[in-house]
Amino acid sequence: MTPPRSRLGIAVAIALTATLLSACSGGDAPTPDETSNAVTPTPDAPAQPEATPDPEPASTEAPTCETLISETVVEQFEAVGWSSQAGPLYIGSHEMPDGLQCVWANFDGPAGDHGQMFGWAEIDEAEAIELQSELVSQGWVREESPQGVYITESAATIVVADADGYGMTYLFGDGWVTLADTKQGLLLIDWPKS
Numbered sequence: 239m240t241p242p243r244s245r246l247g248i249a250v251a252i253a254l255t256a257t258l259l260s261a262c263s264g265g266d267a268p269t270p271d272e273t274s275n276a277v278t279p280t281p282d283a284p285a286q287p288e289a290t291p292d293p294e295p296a297s298t299e300a301p302t303c304e305t306l307i308s309e310t311v312v313e314q315f316e317a318v319g320w321s322s323q324a325g326p327l328y329i330g331s332h333e334m335p336d337g338l339q340c341v342w343a344n345f346d347g348p349a350g351d352h353g354q355m356f357g358w359a360e361i362d363e364a365e366a367i368e369l370q371s372e373l374v375s376q377g378w379v380r381e382e383s384p385q386g387v388y389i390t391e392s393a394a395t396i397v398v399a400d401a402d403g404y405g406m407t408y409l410f411g412d413g414w415v416t417l418a419d420t421k422q423g424l425l426l427i428d429w430p431k432s
Contacts, residue, residue: 301429303340306356308428319344320353327357327417329408330372334359339417355406357417358429366410373408386411390421 303322304312315322320342327337336359343353361369370389374380377392387410396405404421418424 307426315342327359329369355419361415
């Protein structure tokens with residue numbers, strides 16, 4: 239049996255050891271009262287993004303023969319002495335309000351079949367369906383594509399054909415229609431400007 243004095247010494251030794259261990263381990267976290275003077279860092283607010291200017295809206299002005307196709311094509315036509323004549327755009331027997339049809343050729347030279355034709359107009363879906371039906375009833379050929387609906391004159395009436403055998407062609411898109419004297423000629427139309 240351990241004498242009472244030794245028991246007291248052992249208890250003191252255990253208490254000291256426990257106190258030393260708790261001091262080395264950092265003890266409990268401080269309570270809010272103990273840290274009232276401490277400054278808690280806050281994360282910086284995220285930087286505000288710089289204002290991005292709104293994109294300029296597409297041109298709302300009406301096309302002209304010089305803006306309906308690209309500037310480069312206009313320069314090439316003018317370099318060979320061609321100029322343009324503007325007129326109304328017709329689809330079948332229907333004149334398109336605010337539509338434009340341009341013929342590019344050398345109007346000062348001898349008469350001939352050298353020239354190119356381009357047209358453009360706004361059109362709503364119901365009118366587009368009606369006019370496509372009218373053209374098809376007259377023998378024009380309808381083709382659907384990712385670009386829109388192509389309506390091309392019949393092979394029996396083609397005056398000028400492109401490399402793929404297409405003559406005068408309309409392309410009906412979402413809210414617009416274009417025209418060229420060949421299907422490949424539609425690629426030269428650059429309206430509306432983006």
